[in-house]
Amino acid sequence: MKLIEKLLIDSSFNPSSHPNPSLWQESEHAYKIQFECMASNCSILIESKQLDLVKTAAKSAIIEAWRIEYKFSRYQTDNTFTKIHSNVDAIQKLDTETAQLMIFANHAYNASQGLFDITSGILRKVWKFDGSDNLPENSAVNELLTIVGWEKLGWNPNNPTELTLPSGMELDFGGIGKEYAVDKMLSICRQIFSKTTAAILINCGGDLACSGKRLNGESWKVGIESINDPTKATLIVALSSGALATSGDSRRFLMKDGIRYSHVLNPTTGWAMTDAPRSVTVGAPTCVNAGIVSTLALLKGPEAESFLASLDMDYWISN
């Protein structure tokens, strides 16, 4: 792999001050652009004969990813996320993109019968998945549960740009943000290459989406990380279109009395799942779709596999 250049992106498009992406050439018409986003190592693979378009597409896609990352980040003081959370107990206007995410969260909440709930992120205040045996107090969990629950929001799908956020409640877009960014990046690249032939694969820390097969007609070979040794791929998935997303994190759990408490929290009980798979990978048309299904599978705990099997989607589980 040959380094061609660093892609210079104007600082106004880089609000989180990431290092500049680097453009590599893997073979004559195959390029890889590496960059950081959402605490992941991300890459864009593009096969095209037109290097100028490769650069344009990569820059536009990365600018979009960084924009999404910044907009919904919990750690910024002047972004959309902060604006929403500093405006409580009053009707506020949401922008179109945020409203779209709310509509999606609403669908996911209803479809999962309350298991997928973007208001449950606040439970992390009492759950510290540091590998220790420190389980939270029941009372602390129950106290937080009073400010968890999608239905407590003053939000209605018929009027999705209006929100009244009860004091103390928190929206957590982290659960879909990365997959959303992957899909948006692919969409931008596709548009830029709409007049010419190209094969594109976007990868953000294992959540990925591709435009179709590679130029030589073969599928993309995606290695799914081993949960014990992240440097080793134990399963190769051939991806010829659509997206993959993986949920689960083997390094985030609590262990007490021989029971492994997964970092996935059931928003209805406030408690960690104890029999969930350690990792679930799902294939779907979009990365957002793959992500929501893999997350939902983890929330099904021991039922994860039968749940996935009943969906008739492609999936891979590791325990």
Add this chain to the structure above:
Amino acid sequence: MITFISVKKPVVVGKDLEVVAVAVTKKTHNNRELAQLLAAASCALIGGISPIVNAADSWDVDSAFLLYSESDGRVSAAEPVISATKNYDEETKLTFKIAADTLTGASPNGATASDHVQIFTSPSGKSSYNATTGEQPLDDTFKDTRIALSSNWTAPIDRDWAYGVGGYLSKEHDYQSLGVNGSLTRYLNQKNTTLTLGLNLSNDTVNPEGGIPTGLIQVPLNNLGSEFTQRSDAENKNLIDAVFGVTQIINRKTIMQFNYALSTSSGYLTDPYKIISVIDDNAGTNYGGNFQSSGRDLYLYEKRPDSRLKQSIYWQTKYQFDNDDILDVSYRYMFDDWGVNSHTIDAKYRFRFDNQYLEPQLRWYTQSKADFYHRYLNSSDYTNADFASADYRLGDLDTYTLGLKYGYKFADETELYTRFSLYHQESSGDKGYGKLTSQELYPGLDAAMLILGYKF
């Protein structure tokens, strides 16, 4: 120890992930609905991504406008051309092309200039036109509009073979052409070598103004002449072209092509609008002047053989420099059984800048005359001629083209280009005798061409 307790499809090769089976069992009915709901919600969020949208699945359109103008008010032409290509994938494509051109102006009728005013019958025989003393005789009744349509489909057969088929139709008021073509391509050594066999068949119909004149017969005074009554309305000609080509990638920077082409035509190959002067070679005061017959200058309709076999070899090399500039050089040698042989050398150099390019071009063409080409016929033996043509395009000829093309590529990959070229033509041959020597028998020609095009 890691175990994959469920690997439903261990390796999904060549199967589109979104095209999963849609069978719904009672037991899983609710979850199938859930999956569909989530899929729909996801698509709505991303803005309706269609997973089957292929980046290549769109039309590429090249529209161009061409202006051509010859010096001294001779032929000028305006031609809009639109070509549209739909790429289904890397190797499968469909192309349509439509061109319309309008030609106006005057073109040489073949007669020599003279020391007196010459009067010519128009091709239809309904009127006449003049050439003054010493002036090159030009037929200015000439005006034509042509529409041409063509279509081509190319697709792979398998990894090593591809084919193409196409059709062609062109129509102008006195000429129609209908053609079909096919090609077969074989790739060798990882597509570094490409062998192509192409075949083109065409059937053309000539239906000139006034009908088909009789070759080597005196041009009548007008359409009341008996020759007009013998004319047929139309004649046909058939063309078969076969090309065998080898394209070889020499290295990452160099590509080379060799072609051998064989072309046969048969039928009516004569130009119905061209005539030839008969010059008086009897000693006397009119020596070298126009020979008179039936009390007027004698001009004969030209006549060419009814078959022609052409062969050509062609070599082209393209080389890309380290700075992405491209040198494109080609050479063609053509020879036929009419005795014409020609050499063409064409060189282009493309300077590439970020999103612009500049391409100067230099082309030289030289041709030796056909066996039956005569600038004029002699009064003493014109009746012995089997074939004769004074068409400068069959004479000794050199042409030079100097061109410059400029293109600008926009960020959205559309391209604007323009090309300007200057064309110079020189003919040569026998200078005549007597009075004829003072006439300009081989006037040169200069022309300018401008193309403006936009690809999107």
